[in-house]
Amino acid sequence: MNKLSKIGVLTSGGDAPGMNAAVRAVVRKCVYENIKVTGIIKGYQGLVNGDFLPLNAGSVSGILKDGGTMLKSARCPEFRTPEGRATAYENFKKQKLDGLVVIGGDGTFTGANIFGREYNIPIIGVPGTIDNDLFGTDLTIGYDTALNTVVDAVDKIRDTATAHSRLFFIEVMGRDAGFIALNAGVASGAEVVLLPEKKTSYDDLKRFLEKQYSYSKDSSIVLVAEGKKMGNTFEIAQRVNEEHPEYDARVTILGHLQRGGSPTVADRVLASELGVAAVEALIDDQKSIMVGMVDGEIVHVPFNQALKNKKGINERLFNLINVLSGGKK
Ligand SMILES: Nc1ncnc2c1ncn2[C@@H]1O[C@H](COP(=O)(O)OP(=O)(O)OP(=O)(O)O)[C@@H](O)[C@H]1O
Ligand SMILES: O=P(O)(O)OC[C@H]1O[C@](O)(CO)[C@@H](O)[C@@H]1O
Numbered sequence: 001m002n003k004l005s006k007i008g009v010l011t012s013g014g015d016a017p018g019m020n021a022a023v024r025a026v027v028r029k030c031v032y033e034n035i036k037v038t039g040i041i042k043g044y045q046g047l048v049n050g051d052f053l054p055l056n057a058g059s060v061s062g063i064l065k066d067g068g069t070m071l072k073s074a075r076c077p078e079f080r081t082p083e084g085r086a087t088a089y090e091n092f093k094k095q096k097l098d099g100l101v102v103i104g105g106d107g108t109f110t111g112a113n114i115f116g117r118e119y120n121i122p123i124i125g126v127p128g129t130i131d132n133d134l135f136g137t138d139l140t141i142g143y144d145t146a147l148n149t150v151v152d153a154v155d156k157i158r159d160t161a162t163a164h165s166r167l168f169f170i171e172v173m174g175r176d177a178g179f180i181a182l183n184a185g186v187a188s189g190a191e192v193v194l195l196p197e198k199k200t201s202y203d204d205l206k207r208f209l210e211k212q213y214s215y216s217k218d219s220s221i222v223l224v225a226e227g228k229k230m231g232n233t234f235e236i237a238q239r240v241n242e243e244h245p246e247y248d249a250r251v252t253i254l255g256h257l258q259r260g261g262s263p264t265v266a267d268r269v270l271a272s273e274l275g276v277a278a279v280e281a282l283i284d285d286q287k288s289i290m291v292g293m294v295d296g297e298i299v300h301v302p303f304n305q306a307l308k309n310k311k312g313i314n315e316r317l318f319n320l321i322n323v324l325s326g327g328k329k
């Protein structure tokens with residue numbers, strides 16, 4: 001017999017394709033288990049402002065395939081303060097909630113960890129961020145869709161780069177992590193990737209490019225993670241153009257288009273599994289954990305662990321970039 005009567009669900013931080021699928025899974029599992037569920041609008045902002053939306057099975061019909069989030073999302077500065085969280089707790093009590101499912105990234109889980117311990121509230125995190133920067137889960141919801149969006153965009157830029165014999169620097173999101181740049185780099189045949197996790201100097205980059213051009217390439221793609229340490233992408237390209245005008249370098253910042261679009265099959269399945277697993281975890285009296293997926297199995301990872309540890313990039317993939325770019329050792 002489960003003790004839960006009513007829970008809340010919210011989406012927080014940058015939206016990610018598949019968040020809707022996760023909300024749907026949470027709501028449908030609650031309906032299945034006879035637990036009431038309310039949506040909280042705009043993440044922690046809705047908890048602070050008292051902005052709630054009661055949900056039933058029909059409220060989440062048709063959203064599985066939609067990007068964005070029907071619950072809306074926000075970055076909420078008030079929740080970082082004890083006063084803001086005290087107001088959030090008042091609203092939590094007024095709503096007679098027994099627990100929360102928070103769908104978001106590392107910031108969302110940091111807030112959940114503090115709030116849950118401060119007021120002894122059971123909170124379960126579902127990893128939803130395009131950045132894939134959470135330790136303890138192979139993948140986060142939205143990452144696969146973002147990768148496919150990036151690869152589609154890079155393929156298109158490749159057409160014009162080749163036609164005009166130009167070098168392109170294409171900057172992708174990922175905050176302080178290079179997962180999007182690395183995997184999209186391999187999938188789109190980028191000649192070079194610049195990642196926050198790797199110390200690539202400007203001279204290294206120049207050497208890579210000179211090597212490419214030395215064996216008859218006249219066009220290349222450098223996939224640049226926004227968090228790379230080398231500095232501003234436009235400034236790097238300008239310097240390259242000054243030293244090698246023949247490369248005719250251009251810059252494209254892919255920006256927020258990477259966050260939109262209908263989720264891929266992989267993201268829909270992941271979101272559906274993790275949404276249900278989150279409610280199961282609450283029923284099982286769990287608290288302050290993230291539900292994740294490792295080697296196809298659901299895992300429970302304490303927030304502390306998910307936040308303290310850093311997920312490393314795949315070195316094997318990183319080494320592939322050089323091998324596959326066409327030059328000799
Ligand atoms: N130290 C903290 N204390 C309390 N709340 C926090 C803390 N860090 C983050 N939060 C809350 O979590 C929200 C979401 O965090 P953040 O903006 O970092 O996004 P995220 O969840 O990491 O997602 P993404 O990286 O995909 O955008 C913040 O706006 C804030 O309300
Ligand atoms: O939408 P905003 O607030 O500009 O945030 C952009 C950031 O959010 C993300 O898209 C998701 O965390 C990052 O990749 C990026 O750095």
Ligand SMILES: [Mg+2]
Pocket residue numbers: 013105106107129131175
């Ligand atoms: Mg984050």
